[in-house]
Amino acid sequence: MTKTRPYRRRRFLPGAALVALLLAAGPAFSSGDKLFVLTDPEKDDHGDGNLRYPLRSQNDLVPGHLDILAFSARNTPEGTFFEVTFARAPQKTERRPVDDGGTMMTDVAKLGFYTFNVDLYIDMDGKPGSGNTRMLPGRNVEVDPASGWEKAVCLTPLPEQAGTLLRRTYAEAERIEAQSTQTDEARLTADQKKEIKAEVGHKVSESVFFPTTVEIRGRLVRFFVSATFLGGPAKAEWGYVVASSGAAVTGRDDLVKLAGLKKDAPMEPLFIMRAAPGRTENTFGGADEDDLFPPALVDVLVPAGTTQEKLLASGNPRKGVLPKLPAVVPSKVAAPASK
Numbered sequence: 001m002t003k004t005r006p007y008r009r010r011r012f013l014p015g016a017a018l019v020a021l022l023l024a025a026g027p028a029f030s031s032g033d034k035l036f037v038l039t040d041p042e043k044d045d046h047g048d049g050n051l052r053y054p055l056r057s058q059n060d061l062v063p064g065h066l067d068i069l070a071f072s073a074r075n076t077p078e079g080t081f082f083e084v085t086f087a088r089a090p091q092k093t094e095r096r097p098v099d100d101g102g103t104m105m106t107d108v109a110k111l112g113f114y115t116f117n118v119d120l121y122i123d124m125d126g127k128p129g130s131g132n133t134r135m136l137p138g139r140n141v142e143v144d145p146a147s148g149w150e151k152a153v154c155l156t157p158l159p160e161q162a163g164t165l166l167r168r169t170y171a172e173a174e175r176i177e178a179q180s181t182q183t184d185e186a187r188l189t190a191d192q193k194k195e196i197k198a199e200v201g202h203k204v205s206e207s208v209f210f211p212t213t214v215e216i217r218g219r220l221v222r223f224f225v226s227a228t229f230l231g232g233p234a235k236a237e238w239g240y241v242v243a244s245s246g247a248a249v250t251g252r253d254d255l256v257k258l259a260g261l262k263k264d265a266p267m268e269p270l271f272i273m274r275a276a277p278g279r280t281e282n283t284f285g286g287a288d289e290d291d292l293f294p295p296a297l298v299d300v301l302v303p304a305g306t307t308q309e310k311l312l313a314s315g316n317p318r319k320g321v322l323p324k325l326p327a328v329v330p331s332k333v334a335a336p337a338s339k
Contacts, residue, residue, distance in 0.1 A: 035072075035073040035074060035235075035330075036330035037071075038070065038071045038240075038242075038301055038328060038330055038333070039069065039070050040069055040070065044067065044299060044308055045063060045066045045068075046286075047275065047286075047295055047308075048309050048323075049312075051275060051285070051286045051287070052285040053279070054279050054283055054284055056281055060091035061115045062088070064086065064087040065086060065088045065115060065116065066086065066244040066245070066246065067299055068085070068086060068118075068244055069086065069219075070083075071083070071084055071301060073330075075234055079224055079225055079226040079228075079229075079230065080225050080234040081223070082225060083220055083221065083222045084118055084155075084220070084221045085220050086219050088219065089218045089219045090216060090219075090221065091113070091115050092113060092216065093106050093110075093111075093157075105249075108158070109157035111212065111214045112216055113214070113216060114247060115157075115247055116245070117154060117245045117246070117272060118154075118221070119152070119155075119242070119243045120153040120154075120241070121135065121143050121241040121327070122152070122230075122239070122240055123240075124150040126238075126239060126329075129148065131150050132148055132149050133145055133148055133149075136152065136154055136272075138270050138271075138272040138274070138296055139243075139272065140293040141295045141296075141312065141325060142323070143241055143324065143325055143327070144325060147326050147327035151207060151209070151230060153208075153209045154208065156210060156247060156271055158247075159212050162210050162271055163204070165271075166208065167201050169270070170203075171200040171201075174196045174199075174200055175196055178196060209225055209226075211225060236330040236331040237329065240327055240328055241325050242300065242328070243298075243299065243300045243301075244297070244299045245296055245298055246273030246284065246298065247273065275287040275296050291315075291317035293317075295322075302326065302328065303327075304333060311325055
């Protein structure tokens, strides 16, 4: 894993003031200030070609809502603003109950949206065979080894909860693996578990970022990633795997696991809406009935010469082989948006 480059320490404003200043500065930039702009075909928000949107009584997740038309980046002294333009403006969070206890959607999804996730997997060194290929839990897709990532960014309605759940998920996997290597039947000691937890927490903090500075203006979604995390300003020479998916913000199993109320609760995807053969309110339809873990990504940016449909259909369910996605390198396919 690429180490984060030292970054000069700055004096930051208090959290709320900094967020307001960063967002207020956004409109002052013109398209010429963008590092790059990548475009994606319209009406391809159907995964491998067969994915169909869930049945939603509120019509808050319909074709176009997850259809990425453009992805761009703009650097600032403190970090990078990434922008995603959808074909249809995302549904903003409304004050309505989401459970029998009277919990309001605005109390759960506090960033102003609740129907989508956007994942970025960034290949910084461009070296085949270097970096990570595993995507976040529940995506059921991998990054091509030729584009292994050093940094991942996940824009989700529940950033804090997602970070906690991810650390617990990986720590549990590490504990199971460590236990399996024990030469006797003895359980892991408290110190061993503590060490695993600390190591996993460090790795997640170093490699995965959940944005909390977010702005939605019509069809455009802008989110901020700090230079501290990226190791400096974003680059057009990096490779980017960009994907959208439906967000599951009220998943009961996820929340039970997150709260630690049931230690043996099943390992669940990271707040992502599943794909299945049939559609429901909380699942996309059209998945292969023989695939126990069908891809849950809805729209993906892919390099020229291939298609999203071909790549997402390239897995082999019977052999447990997941589809693999290559990164797009902006400097090779698009000039900086300065003209």
